[in-house]
Amino acid sequence: xxxxxxxxxxxxxxxxxxxxxxxxxxxxxxxxxxxxxxx
Amino acid sequence: xxxxxxxxxxxxxxxxxxxxxxxxxxxxxxxxxxxxxxxxxxxxxxxxxxxxxxxxxxxxxxxxxxxxxxxxxxxxxxxxxxxxxxxxxxxxxxxxxxxxxxxxxxxxxxxxxxxxxxxxxxxxxxxxxxxxxxxxxxxxxxxxxxxxxxxxxxxxxxxxxxxxxxxxxxxxxxxxxxxxxxxxxxxxxxxxxxxxxxxxxxxxxxxxxxxxxxxxxxxxxxxxxxxxxxxxxxxxxxxxxxxxxxxxxxxxxxxxxxxxxxxxxxxxxxxxxxxxxxxxxxxxxxxxxxxxxxxxxxxxxxxxxxxxxxxxxxxxxxxxxxxxxxxxxxxxxxxxxxxxxxxxxxxxxxxxxxxxxxxxxxxxxxxxxxxxxxxxxxxxxxxxxxxxxxxxxxxxxxxxxxxxxxxxxxxxxxxxxxxxxxxxxxxxxxxxxxxxxxxxxxxxxxxxxxxxxxxxxxxxxxxxxxxxxxxxxxxxxxxxxxxxxxxxxxxxxxxxxxxxxxxxxxxxxxxxxxxxxxxxxxxxxxxxxxx
Numbered sequence: 001x002x003x004x005x006x007x008x009x010x011x012x013x014x015x016x017x018x019x020x021x022x023x024x025x026x027x028x029x030x031x032x033x034x035x036x037x038x039x
Numbered sequence: 040x041x042x043x044x045x046x047x048x049x050x051x052x053x054x055x056x057x058x059x060x061x062x063x064x065x066x067x068x069x070x071x072x073x074x075x076x077x078x079x080x081x082x083x084x085x086x087x088x089x090x091x092x093x094x095x096x097x098x099x100x101x102x103x104x105x106x107x108x109x110x111x112x113x114x115x116x117x118x119x120x121x122x123x124x125x126x127x128x129x130x131x132x133x134x135x136x137x138x139x140x141x142x143x144x145x146x147x148x149x150x151x152x153x154x155x156x157x158x159x160x161x162x163x164x165x166x167x168x169x170x171x172x173x174x175x176x177x178x179x180x181x182x183x184x185x186x187x188x189x190x191x192x193x194x195x196x197x198x199x200x201x202x203x204x205x206x207x208x209x210x211x212x213x214x215x216x217x218x219x220x221x222x223x224x225x226x227x228x229x230x231x232x233x234x235x236x237x238x239x240x241x242x243x244x245x246x247x248x249x250x251x252x253x254x255x256x257x258x259x260x261x262x263x264x265x266x267x268x269x270x271x272x273x274x275x276x277x278x279x280x281x282x283x284x285x286x287x288x289x290x291x292x293x294x295x296x297x298x299x300x301x302x303x304x305x306x307x308x309x310x311x312x313x314x315x316x317x318x319x320x321x322x323x324x325x326x327x328x329x330x331x332x333x334x335x336x337x338x339x340x341x342x343x344x345x346x347x348x349x350x351x352x353x354x355x356x357x358x359x360x361x362x363x364x365x366x367x368x369x370x371x372x373x374x375x376x377x378x379x380x381x382x383x384x385x386x387x388x389x390x391x392x393x394x395x396x397x398x399x400x401x402x403x404x405x406x407x408x409x410x411x412x413x414x415x416x417x418x419x420x421x422x423x424x425x426x427x428x429x430x431x432x433x434x435x436x437x438x439x440x441x442x443x444x445x446x447x448x449x450x451x452x453x454x455x456x457x458x459x460x461x462x463x464x465x466x467x468x469x470x471x472x473x474x475x476x477x478x479x480x481x482x483x484x485x486x487x488x489x490x491x492x493x494x495x496x497x498x499x500x501x502x503x504x505x506x507x508x509x510x511x512x513x514x515x516x517x518x519x520x521x522x523x524x525x526x527x528x529x530x531x532x533x534x535x536x537x538x539x540x541x542x543x544x545x546x547x548x549x550x551x552x553x554x555x556x557x558x559x560x561x562x563x564x565x566x567x568x569x570x
Contacts, residue, residue, distance in 0.1 A: 005563055005565050005566050006149060007148075007149070007152075007227070011227050014226075014227045015152040015227040015228065018152075018223045018226055019220075019223045022218070022219040022222060022223070023215075026219070026253050026256070026257050027257070029257035030257035030260050031261075033258040033262070037262070037276060037287060038276075
């Protein structure tokens with residue numbers, strides 16, 4: 001299989017950090033929107 | 040200004056002498072962005088055909104007054120599931136398909152940031168679609184509340200509602216995972232020299248779309264979770280019988296629903312901004328203003344939801360705020376239309392199929408935008424609310440807006456996807472039949488709405504008969520002309536018309552300047568350098 005260039009360790013670290021941050025943001029938005037509806 | 044790249048190096052991988060997984064295993068376990076893009080695109084086309092069949096059943100019933108083919112309850116299910124399937128099953132997955140195919144190639148990345156999550160995002164969409172369509176076959180029939188899932192109807196119906204709510208949850212999770220992947224890829228995996236303001240506009244529009252998705256999908260998920268607890272766990276968040284507030288659901292739904300419209304239309308702006316310069320043989324006019332206009336539209340989309348519910352009795356100050364905020368969106372949208380026209384101005388234009396669909400998009404989407412401005416005026420909206428004028432408006436935005444640009448994008452990038460050229464004559468026939476069929480189907484609906492015909496009814500008063508007949512004839516022309524598109528794509532894949540690496544002579548996008556046609560399984564052996 002053709003080798004493709006891979007993200008550098010630094011890019012990988014930053015990507016995981018961004019992914020986790022965005023995931024947490026989505027979950028918090030979900031919970032906050034329900035809590036707002038609860039009053 | 041978008042990226043100016045150095046001459047094509049041999050930075051791409053030729054996969055003709057390299058193996059990659061084949062057969063069912065390849066498609067089930069693939070983590071390759073092009074494979075997943077292809078899966079999304081075919082899936083969305085299948086869902087488009089299913090939603091299309093529902094639309095044709097609706098139009099067959101409405102061909103003349105009286106009840107012809109379907110019972111009123113089934114008619115309501117058809118309008119509901121048609122909307123859900125087209126929004127969540129056809130248009131959104133089509134754009135995710137484009138995003139998967141194009142974003143890594145356009146920013147010079149090897150693949151998406153999280154390839155396994157990418158696979159999972161796609162394979163979540165499939166069971167959700169099955170749940171939606173299968174809900175027709177359970178006792179009580181499919182959801183009949185309209186795609187907005189308003190209580191109290193949604194609280195009263197049978198098990199199909201639970202299936203719909205589960206489907207919406209799954210689709211939301213898939214969209215959020217896809218958005219995380221797209222944002223992370225764009226922000227972290229761009230090739231050296233590819234600054235944000237050198238990215239192709241399609242990448243920009245998807246970056247902003249992904250932020251919209253991540254901000255509003257969890258809100259919809261929260262609302263439908265609470266619907267579920269109202270149905271099964273004795274709560275009364277939205278159930279007036281138990282002291283709840285159905286209007287609150289409408290506020291929450293449209294806080295999601297209006298940005299959702301832009302989720303479906305912003306990537307279309309990106310596609311059209313790629314196609315017009317190619318066929319006008321001029322750089323895109325006003326690149327930076329296009330970026331800022333896209334961001335402005337996205338931000339404004341969060342503060343206009345009330346215009347969907349002027350009739351619920353909001354305070355006058357609220358109505359005024361939502362009216363003016365909605366009208367404000369015309370400013371950045373106008374900037375975009377101006378820039379597209381300026382791009383074509385004095386260009387050496389040719390009118391291949393992608394260009395025809397892109398110009399069709401500009402003309403018809405602008406009509407949809409203008410009828411949106413009419414509906415933004417509170418007193419006018421109170422008269423036109425829930426009439427066919429609204430149906431005409433959003434079909435001009437979503438069919439001639441989103442769908443036409445999906446067709447434009449498919450024809451434009453098909454040589455890169457397949458390595459073959461589509462049949463130009465068939466493509467042009469597809470365009471003209473779609474254009475004529477679409478306008479015959481939906482333009483008369485403006486007249487019907489102005490005359491007071493309500494939406495979501497299987498029968499109507501005699502004075503609406505003539506325009507309804509025309510509308511149904513147009514819908515069938517439009518519907519069957521899509522089979523031409525299917526034939527053209529399959530014929531293209533099977534044909535022997537080899538496509539050049541850069542058939543449209545695009546100078547500013549890596550997929551055309553740095554990669555052969557078809558794009559190899561793995562795009563770049565070494566990261567391209569953008570000057």
